[in-house]
Amino acid sequence: MHAAAPPGLIKSSSHWQREVKIGVNNNCKSAAMKLLRSTFVGFCLARTAAAFTVQPAHRGVARLSSPASASALQMVGIHDQTPAGGPSDEDIKLESAFRQVLREVDLAKDYLDWLVEESGGAAASAEEGGPTFAEVIAEKAEASASGGEVGLFGGGGDIPESSPAVEETVYQPSLRSNLGSIVLLTGTVDPTLLNVLNNNFFGQDLVDNFDFTTIKALVKDAASARKRAISREARYGGLLDKLVVEELNGSLPAAADLEGAGSWIIQVAHAEAGTLLPQIADLAKAAGELKHVIVMIEGSPTTDAAIEGWDAVVAASVGGEAFQPTLLSVGALDDEYSETFSHVGKLGEDNIPSGAMPSISKKRAYQLVAHALAIESTAGEALAAYDYPAPTVEMAMMPEAKGEFAKRDDDGKELEDKMADVKLEGRMVRAMRETGFTQVMELDVLIEKGLEGFKAYIADPPNKENAFTKAKSARDEEDEKIMAILEEETAKSDARKKAEAEEARKIEVEGIAKEWAIKEYSLRMLGGDLDQSMSEKDFMVATWDEALAEANKTYDRIHSEEYLRQVEKADKARVGVENKLFWDGMPPALRKKREVMVEKVKKQYMDLLSEAELEQIILSE
Numbered sequence: 001m002h003a004a005a006p007p008g009l010i011k012s013s014s015h016w017q018r019e020v021k022i023g024v025n026n027n028c029k030s031a032a033m034k035l036l037r038s039t040f041v042g043f044c045l046a047r048t049a050a051a052f053t054v055q056p057a058h059r060g061v062a063r064l065s066s067p068a069s070a071s072a073l074q075m076v077g078i079h080d081q082t083p084a085g086g087p088s089d090e091d092i093k094l095e096s097a098f099r100q101v102l103r104e105v106d107l108a109k110d111y112l113d114w115l116v117e118e119s120g121g122a123a124a125s126a127e128e129g130g131p132t133f134a135e136v137i138a139e140k141a142e143a144s145a146s147g148g149e150v151g152l153f154g155g156g157g158d159i160p161e162s163s164p165a166v167e168e169t170v171y172q173p174s175l176r177s178n179l180g181s182i183v184l185l186t187g188t189v190d191p192t193l194l195n196v197l198n199n200n201f202f203g204q205d206l207v208d209n210f211d212f213t214t215i216k217a218l219v220k221d222a223a224s225a226r227k228r229a230i231s232r233e234a235r236y237g238g239l240l241d242k243l244v245v246e247e248l249n250g251s252l253p254a255a256a257d258l259e260g261a262g263s264w265i266i267q268v269a270h271a272e273a274g275t276l277l278p279q280i281a282d283l284a285k286a287a288g289e290l291k292h293v294i295v296m297i298e299g300s301p302t303t304d305a306a307i308e309g310w311d312a313v314v315a316a317s318v319g320g321e322a323f324q325p326t327l328l329s330v331g332a333l334d335d336e337y338s339e340t341f342s343h344v345g346k347l348g349e350d351n352i353p354s355g356a357m358p359s360i361s362k363k364r365a366y367q368l369v370a371h372a373l374a375i376e377s378t379a380g381e382a383l384a385a386y387d388y389p390a391p392t393v394e395m396a397m398m399p400e401a402k403g404e405f406a407k408r409d410d411d412g413k414e415l416e417d418k419m420a421d422v423k424l425e426g427r428m429v430r431a432m433r434e435t436g437f438t439q440v441m442e443l444d445v446l447i448e449k450g451l452e453g454f455k456a457y458i459a460d461p462p463n464k465e466n467a468f469t470k471a472k473s474a475r476d477e478e479d480e481k482i483m484a485i486l487e488e489e490t491a492k493s494d495a496r497k498k499a500e501a502e503e504a505r506k507i508e509v510e511g512i513a514k515e516w517a518i519k520e521y522s523l524r525m526l527g528g529d530l531d532q533s534m535s536e537k538d539f540m541v542a543t544w545d546e547a548l549a550e551a552n553k554t555y556d557r558i559h560s561e562e563y564l565r566q567v568e569k570a571d572k573a574r575v576g577v578e579n580k581l582f583w584d585g586m587p588p589a590l591r592k593k594r595e596v597m598v599e600k601v602k603k604q605y606m607d608l609l610s611e612a613e614l615e616q617i618i619l620s621e
Contacts, residue, residue, distance in 0.1 A: 087489060096486055099479055100399035104423070106476070108431035111457045112171070115445065119172040171437060173444035174376040175209045176324065178291045180262015183373075185217040186253055187267035188296075189225040192363045194239055196370035201237040205438040207374045215239070218248040218257060252279055258287040263294070263373055270299040270307075270329075277309030281316035284323050292379075293317075293325045296369050300329040303350040303357050303384050310382060317380070324379040326372050330365050331357035331386055337364065341393045341426055344368060344446050347382040351421045351451075358386040371440050377448035388422065395419050396426040425451055505555065512551035517543055 087095070183197055194217075195201055199210035219225045226245050234240050251272065258264065264284065268276050277295070284293045297307055310327055317325045329347055342364055343351055352358070368385050372378040388396070399405045401417035408414055417423075428451075432442045517540040524530045530539065540547070557563055581594060 089490075089493060092486055092489055092493075095482075097399050097405065099482055099486075100405065101397070101427075103479060104400065104427045105431050105434070107458065108427040108454070109435060110461070111428070111454055112431055112435060112437075112445075114457065114462060115449065116171050171441045171445070173441055173448070175374055176292060176376050176379065177209070178262060179209055179212070179373070180260075180289065180291065181212060182214040182216060182261045183212050183263040183265065184253070184258060184261040185215065185265050186248065187219070188265075188366075189217040189219050189229055189245060190362065190366045191229060191231055191233070193265070193366040193370055194229060194243065195233050195237065196367060198234075198237050198239040198242060200239075201233050205440065207371070207440055209374055212263075213242060214244060215242045216244045216246070216257075216261070218246055218253050220248050222247045251276055252283065255283060255286060258283060258290055261287070261290055263292040264290055265294045265296070265369060265373065267296045267298060270297050270301070273297055273310075274308035277307070278312040281309075281313040284313070284325070285316040287323075291323050292373060293323050294369055294373050295325070295327050296365065297327065297329045298333060300331055300357050300384070303329075303352065303386065304348045306347070307382065314380070320380055326378045326380070327382040328365075328369055328372060329357075329382070329384045330360050332359040333362040333365055334359050334387075335362055337361045338387075340390075341388045341396060341429065342385065343388060343422075343425065344383060344385040344443065345450060346447070347384045349450070350384070351425065352386075352388075352392070357384070358389055360385055360387045367439060368443065371443050374440050375444045375447070377444050381447065383447065392419070392422060396422045398423070400424075421451055424454060428454055509548065509551045509555050512554050513544070513547035514540070516550050516554075517547045520547075 185193070194215060195204065196207070197210060197212060197215055199207055199212075217225065217229075222245050229243060229245065230240070234243070252266075264287075266280060268280075280293070280295065284290055293313070295310075295313070300307070307327060307329060313325045313327075317323050327347070338361065340361075342360065345351075364387070365385065368383075372383070396419060400420055400423050401407055402414060406414040406417070425446075428445070429442065432445060437445070518536065520543065521530070521536050521539045524539075525532075581598075582591060
């Protein structure tokens with residue numbers, strides 16, 4: 001049996017969390033933080049954790065290391081996938097496309113670097129000072145190498161309490177102010193939305209200006225909503241201490257329900273928008289303390305149509321002086337969540353030509369609703385969001401169709417890449433996620449600058465003479481080496497194919513020349529044009545230049561498009577000719593022979609056989 005634990009050491013998860021949060025047990029909190037630091041640093045220093053090792057940073061945004069070395073192509077697997085003769089043309093094309101996508105993502109990261117500078121993230125970090133994360137790692141490694149204390153899981157010993165905090169260089173979105181302590185929800189009590197608004201769960205990106213003490217939800221079935229809201233996250237994150245679920249009478253709350261609320265999130269069906277939005281405008285304008293209104297329109301049929309009634313809400317806001325409104329239009333809400341590529345932008349700025357609104361996962365939609373409340377860039381905007389269909393996502397993974405990757409018409413002109421905007425948006429999203437942007441930062445970039453901002457940066461990059469653009473990154477140099485290898489392999493392959501084609505032509509031409517010389521020797525000998533003492537070999541040597549000239553003419557003719565079309569036409573005409581007496585394109589000698597046979601048979605069996613029987617006799621010959 002186990003010994004009984006001393007009183008006070010066994011506590012519930014919720015009690016433990018409340019203790020840490022209010023600072024009752026500061027010693028435990030300090031020990032826990034030391035343990036986390038020690039474990040995390042130990043993992044970073046482990047040899048097997050190379051992919052997690054911090055690289056020396058030269059940019060404001062962290063960069064992932066290139067997945068390929070500069071000396072070999074990306075042909076790695078259980079078995080050796082590279083044939084003895086080198087990579088195939090298809091492998092070279094795939095590698096070239098892969099490298100082009102990496103360059104496009106790097107361009108998006110350059111754009112994010114510039115945005116970090118513009119938002120003040122780099123300046124703020126430089127002013128505050130303090131060691132970087134890489135410096136902390138180096139300090140821990142030096143301590144371990146000098147025989148210092150080794151903590152749990154291979155980490156170092158205690159970090160002194162006086163150690164300055166690690167400073168980060170991050171994108172700084174402009175956050176809304178005066179969100180209030182009470183947020184009102186109408187028409188939904190989705191767990192994802194509640195957890196984001198609660199802003200107090202491990203592993204979740206915290207929102208700096210979310211500090212609600214009360215989350216009040218008005219729904220038509222309060223009992224069922226309470227059951228859905230009670231989850232592990234709700235219990236451990238303290239949501240149940242904030243959440244108030246009440247019955248909603250009608251489609252909208254009464255004016256009294258809005259008292260004390262600084263923010264209001266409403267979900268409205270698209271079919272009811274024209275009726276309910278003007279009423280929402282009146283309620284919001286009359287509520288004295290209400291400063292922010294977020295409306296999600298569910299079930300929108302298209303991505304470009306204006307939402308009926310939204311102009312009334314905008315007018316009631318008086319340019320944001322009364323309250324700040326935001327609209328998010330979405331299609332059908334999917335219960336299943338998948339890691340796919342989504343679009344979010346201003347209503348009417350659609351990247352799908354069809355204009356039909358694709359669906360969006362319910363979890364992603366409610367995350368966008370909550371984060372739209374956090375940032376200033378969404379204020380006064382009408383937005384649309386949807387998940388890209390799988391075929392669109394697959395096409396967006398390919399390089400932008402221009403230059404060597406372009407599709408061309410019959411005249412060789414480049415065709416417009418209809419997926420160009422989708423690909424650019426994909427590069428932006430990938431770059432943000434690889435460099436550690438939070439979901440709030442990601443939404444702010446997509447709304448504040450949008451795709452047009454990225455296009456403007458590509459067309460005319462600002463700060464061309466800054467330190468970032470003067471020095472080539474290690475990845476750029478590595479890419480150049482890889483492309484040099486690819487170009488060398490391509491040149492070798494082209495040269496090899498050209499040599500093989502020339503050798504094949506030479507062999508075929510010489511064969512034709514020999515046949516011409518043999519035939520010409522027989523004809524001239526029969527015609528008496530040659531001395532009887534001349535042998536066939538002597539004639540071939542004497543006329544070899546003439547034979548080669550005739551052979552080249554014959555080679556060019558039998559490989560011309562016109563000749564190949566004639567052969568193809570003759571082949572088609574011969575299909576099924578075994579039961580035909582005459583057909584188009586049949587050899588003249590055969591036609592003449594059969595015509596003579598027909599005449600003979602007719603004279604001999606004119607009175608005994610029918611036409612069909614005569615034809616059968618001739619075909620059997």
